[in-house]
Amino acid sequence: MRKAHTVSSYLIHKLSAYGVRHIFGVPGDYVLGFYKELENSQIEVINTCDEQGAGFAADAYARVSGLGAVCVTYCVGGLKVANTTAQAFAEKSPVVVISGAPGTNERIKTPLLHHKVRDFDTQLKIFEQLTVASTVLNDPQTACREIDRVFSAAERYKRPVYIELPRDMVHYPVIAGRQIQGGTPASDAVVLQEALHEAIALINAAKRPVIIAGVELHRFGLQDMLLRFLEKSRIPVASTILSKSVLVENHPQYLGVYEGAMCRDEVKEYVESSDCLILLGVFMSDVNLGVFTAKLDQGKSVCADSEKVTIRYHNYEGIVLGDFIGGLTKANIRKRKDARIPHPPFPKLPVPMAKKQVTVRYLFQRLNSFLDDNSIVIADPGDAMFGAIDMTIHNATEFLSPAYYTSLGFAIPASLGAQSARPDLRPLVLVGDGAFQMTGMELSSIARYHLDPIIVVLNNQGYGTERPMLDGRFNDVHMWDYHRIPEVLGAGKGYEIRTEDQLEEALQEAQKHTDSFCILNVHLDQQDRSLALERLTTTLSKRIR
Ligand SMILES: Cc1ncc(C[n+]2csc(CCOP(=O)(O)OP(=O)(O)O)c2C)c(N)n1
Numbered sequence: 149m150r151k152a153h154t155v156s157s158y159l160i161h162k163l164s165a166y167g168v169r170h171i172f173g174v175p176g177d178y179v180l181g182f183y184k185e186l187e188n189s190q191i192e193v194i195n196t197c198d199e200q201g202a203g204f205a206a207d208a209y210a211r212v213s214g215l216g217a218v219c220v221t222y223c224v225g226g227l228k229v230a231n232t233t234a235q236a237f238a239e240k241s242p243v244v245v246i247s248g249a250p251g252t253n254e255r256i257k258t259p260l261l262h263h264k265v266r267d268f269d270t271q272l273k274i275f276e277q278l279t280v281a282s283t284v285l286n287d288p289q290t291a292c293r294e295i296d297r298v299f300s301a302a303e304r305y306k307r308p309v310y311i312e313l314p315r316d317m318v319h320y321p322v323i324a325g326r327q328i329q330g331g332t333p334a335s336d337a338v339v340l341q342e343a344l345h346e347a348i349a350l351i352n353a354a355k356r357p358v359i360i361a362g363v364e365l366h367r368f369g370l371q372d373m374l375l376r377f378l379e380k381s382r383i384p385v386a387s388t389i390l391s392k393s394v395l396v397e398n399h400p401q402y403l404g405v406y407e408g409a410m411c412r413d414e415v416k417e418y419v420e421s422s423d424c425l426i427l428l429g430v431f432m433s434d435v436n437l438g439v440f441t442a443k444l445d446q447g448k449s450v451c452a453d454s455e456k457v458t459i460r461y462h463n464y465e466g467i468v469l470g471d472f473i474g475g476l477t478k479a480n481i482r483k484r485k486d487a488r489i490p491h492p493p494f495p496k497l498p499v500p501m502a503k504k505q506v507t508v509r510y511l512f513q514r515l516n517s518f519l520d521d522n523s524i525v526i527a528d529p530g531d532a533m534f535g536a537i538d539m540t541i542h543n544a545t546e547f548l549s550p551a552y553y554t555s556l557g558f559a560i561p562a563s564l565g566a567q568s569a570r571p572d573l574r575p576l577v578l579v580g581d582g583a584f585q586m587t588g589m590e591l592s593s594i595a596r597y598h599l600d601p602i603i604v605v606l607n608n609q610g611y612g613t614e615r616p617m618l619d620g621r622f623n624d625v626h627m628w629d630y631h632r633i634p635e636v637l638g639a640g641k642g643y644e645i646r647t648e649d650q651l652e653e654a655l656q657e658a659q660k661h662t663d664s665f666c667i668l669n670v671h672l673d674q675q676d677r678s679l680a681l682e683r684l685t686t687t688l689s690k691r692i693r
């Protein structure tokens with residue numbers, strides 16, 4: 149006998165079956181009934197101050213544990229997670245967006261119900277653009293099948309999905325039928341053989357092949373396969389900023405982050421002088437490629453992602469990424485012995501000096517040595533992200549940053565999501581003052597759920613990334629006493645930092661203080677910036693003027 153379900157119990161059952169243990173959101177009257185069902189379930193509801201915070205938290209949760217979920221009310225809440233869902237779509241992070249909605253029985257004669265924008269399906273139409281599958285659960289006959297369908301799509305494409313739940317459907321009984329089988333389709337065997345044949349010949353003929361490991365290897369669970377390929381071939385490997393930490397960064401074959409003109413010279417030279425580039429699951433996006441300063445020659449490239457395989461100028465369709473990498477791993481690939489890996493950055497930690505103002509470079513050097521096996525680094529776009537490029541992350545998948553879509557305000561709520569998913573990790577959050585002012589209030593949620601991230605606010609008095617492009621008063625932000633936020637929240641520890649020795653003291657205290665979050669307000673010179681940002685903004689400013 150199949151278990152009797154209601155629409156909501158089936159949806160909750162499905163979330164649990166996919167490993168979701170926390171759901172983020174803000175309730176409203178159109179979704180209160182479903183919140184009560186959630187409260188009575190195994191899934192923990194994490195209330196955020198604002199829906200955008202919930203959306204970013206769910207995105208980070210998905211990146212860390214495979215699937216995330218956010219639950220909001222109709223339009224006033226739903227439209228606030230449009231941006232975070234867009235980011236999850238762009239960066240392939242599977243988030244289930246559940247939105248309450250007016251009941252099917254309330255929609256007769258189109259009354260002007262609160263939160264309605266234009267038509268009852270306005271929000272649905274928007275989310276159709278932002279997700280890979282969407283549904284309105286307005287029919288108990290099809291509800292289970294619809295839920296199965298959208299979850300399968302999230303799993304297969306690693307992208308967000310949208311489920312709208314009219315409030316009168318929550319307790320409707322449903323019959324769960326046979327589950328639709330999801331998963332990935334098989335590769336076309338002939339095309340796969342042909343592509344592998346061409347790729348293997350190119351790789352074996354090359355003198356200095358290099359792998360660039362992209363973020364899809366993480367999203368599609370192919371990191372172990374990558375390690376096997378590395379082990380077998382001994383080919384050196386770089387990551388991109390979006391895929392940073394796709395493999396452990398102290399791996400003996402790891403070169404560092406490759407990002408065109410933005411990365412370290414040694415990595416740039418090694419990659420760009422290679423006679424065979426093997427790009428696996430890489431997003432060919434502007435920031436990922438150093439704003440197109442990357443010099444990657446297609447004529448020397450084997451490029452495989454979840455959509456297609458391109459070898460030199462030949463396209464192969466219908467190949468599953470895992471089958472391609474698996475094929476390379478099994479093939480007779482020549483083992484390399486002569487790769488000379490550049491030294492890691494930040495070899496020696498400078499002694500902290502009293503009265504010496506903290507610079508961006510010093511800050512990252514010091515933070516790099518602060519990391520341990522339990523750290524997960526979460527960086528907001530801005531110099532927080534660029535400065536973090538050269539940090540050495542100890543374990544795989546322990547660096548999160550929206551390096552393609554680059555929405556500010558990700559990092560603080562992402563630490564809520566990441567630490568809910570992985571309580572064994574302590575987030576080190578790197579955030580600009582501008583970004584902090586967008587979603588920093590989620591520190592309140594972090595306090596409420598007793599999490600203990602360490603927040604480093606890079607306080608350079610405004611939108612530092614934009615100043616070298618085009619400056620004006622519009623790049624200033626109001627000065628806050630970030631270190632005094634714990635006074636307002638009644639939780640957390642704050643530190644104001646201007647000099648190297650103050651930074652030292654604060655970090656040592658923060659390391660010991662695990663009862664609550666710690667926030668370090670690090671004053672930086674307005675003109676100071678990381679080397680990577682210096683290079684990026686010079687390139688961008690040439691295009692704007
Ligand atoms: C939501 C959002 N709004 C605006 C931007 C455009 N933007 C890119 S960088 C930047 C400045 C960020 O300032 P801050 O967080 O202080 O970091 P900094 O550049 O100073 O390192 C802005 C406004 C964006 N990326 N995301």
Ligand SMILES: [Mg+2]
Binds near residue numbers: 581582607611612613
């Ligand atoms: Mg700033």
